[in-house]
Amino acid sequence: MGAIVLPGLVDGVPALESSAARAATFANNLRAVTVQVKDVQAWAERNGVPDGWQGDAREAADHGTTRFARRVDVSEAALERAVVAADRFEDRLVRLGTRRTALVERRSTLNDDITTLRAEIDGNEAVEASVAAWERRAAVLRGRAADLVDDIAAWVADAAEADDDFVRALRQVDEVGEGERAAQDPGRPDSEGLGAGFDRRAGDPVALAAWWRTLSRAQRQALLTERPHAVGNANGIPVRDRDEANRAALYSDIDRLTRKEADGELTDEERSALANAEVIRTELNARLEQVDPMTGEHLVHVVVYKPGEFGGDGGVAISFGDPDRAEHVSVNVPGLTSEVTSLPGNLGRTEALHDAALGRTSDTVATVFWLDYDAPSGNPLTSIEGITDFGSVVGPWSADAGGERFSQFIDGLRASDEGAPAHLTAIGHSYGSTTVGHALQDGLPVDDAILLGSPGVPEHTAAALTGAEVWVGAKDRDPVSLIGAEDGPGTLGTDPAQESFGATRFETGDGSPRIQDALDNHTSYFTGTSLDNLGAIVVDQDDHVVHDEGRERWSEEGHYPTLPEWLVEGAVRGAGEPIVEGVREWGEDVVDSLVRGFGPGRFVG
């Protein structure tokens, strides 16, 4: 009876020396520099000869700026090549990471199998039949080990080749002569022609997405650095490309505006834009190392970047995960007082939702925070402007306009989606739910809609609003959610938590009865049971959602306090008897007048 030859345990798979996220950061920095160089070139071409110059002076100036522009173009061409190389390197690292994952899993399984067989052999008496079986299994394991070792070696070689190729690509453009050749290369992307093609399709996400897919990597990168603001905000462009364009725009904006600030040339509008850009940069920098563990790519993507929009409030959309590749995508729309400067709290809640959803499934998940509408944003306690802006919260006008913009954004996500269409959920909180409601009314192409702390939506029933499944989170002691309820002023539409509305209401807790906690009740939907339910809906685990009864004034299960009742109860619980009568009289007077003016549950059509 011969010896049984077991293979040795296979050594670990080495980690990649470069990471996809760091390659992406390098590429982002290169893009920002490229954008600035292109700005300089455009400036030189625009301002070549000062007005009024004639004769020799004109000729000399023209000659000088032409030479300058040509030299700048050489740098630009070299940077374009470097950006393409960095972009390609990032993709290769992602693929290498995926292959590594498979190799690590194979190694783990194989080593377990070898260890198991060794223990079996050591712990049992060798009889002829079992030895033959052990030898057959050992032979299979030897084959598997040899294959795995070969595959690991091939992977190591490919990783080294990726590094070498990247270094070689950079070295090909690190001298002036090489830059000159790159600039004169007939295959260099035609930025002007590409820009015209982009302009023809902008506003049509499906056409833009289809056209974008036909472009080469070099063409995409050229257009992206030529028109970063336009490409980054164009619905239909893939989210990863939007992110690259928006980061380039962000960093070059900050650099340009900071220089203007130092020179004392910053306008008020630019000051707001700079402040907004800095808030976004701070949030991105805080998450620079955050990656998708499966791919090693950056987790966070900037999908909209408009720092100067909406009278200085700014517009922004940021995603955790890649919506184009995710199987489940959610987009949440905030409400009153939302502007770019309130990004930290909003992103924290979006991140919490992403964690809650991702924790439930091995499917891929992307969670987007979207603020690209003029949300009522002023603080009415601090300024006249705040009162003016805040006043729009009582009317549906901002929600109507915002709903249209939101629809365009969702159309863009649908157009750039890869593979099977994602399960898509729209979430609106507070006034954002009214905004989502207006988008739903116009046929928003989502699978689920979640309305949180809603002051009202523009239809009487879920079925009239949308074909999507409608979910409602409403704490009975969230006064904003009572605006559209029976006996509420209803200036923004119907309370979707009403039983008669026909949506599915989920458990959120009722909230604290104290009047001091009124806004806390309104702002705590992204925690606890409510957050668990949101996560389940986002990943389409409807069976895991804990339901609540719809509001029904005259049934025991659905009973809820009306706004006047809530005011009285809250005052009693929060402040004690002495002020109860005053609050009761004041609250009832005000609400009575509102009800007379608008009617219970009335919506603005």
Place this chain on the structure above:
Amino acid sequence: MRWMSAAVVLGVALGMAGCGGDPDAERAEVDETEQAALAAVDEVVHDVADATRLEFHSGDHDFVICGESYAPRGVIHRVSLHFGPPDTSVERAVEQAAEALATDGWEVGHPGNPAIVEGVRGSNTLRFHFGGAATEVSIRSSCVETSDDVANEYADRANVDIDWK
């Protein structure tokens, strides 16, 4: 008239939100939550990193408000740690992390994603998310309720890097 609806709902609440509380006691509670999380980094996170041979890349911690800018409600403390991939299968890494968490007195949970394991102790939730390309570790507190001033004071602090020893 429409102004009145905003006044009913928000004027009262805005005027009365964020009242009360002893700021020093609130700060002490926030600090305690932060210290508990940082102690976990030094203890169980190190244990798991050693067991699964994780290479530390970077980490930081900060505070974020619980609610909206107009009603912060309190703060959440967050720790974020970034590592290379485990030197074993994701399934094995999850098992090893779960074992280390249980040994250290954490209530272990498997929320449904086979690459994720969580532990809960006190107000902190510690999560390991393993993958073939990287490992993400987070510790997130529940909302520590404070006055608005104290919440903003903590939320305005800059991120602090984790000192990984």
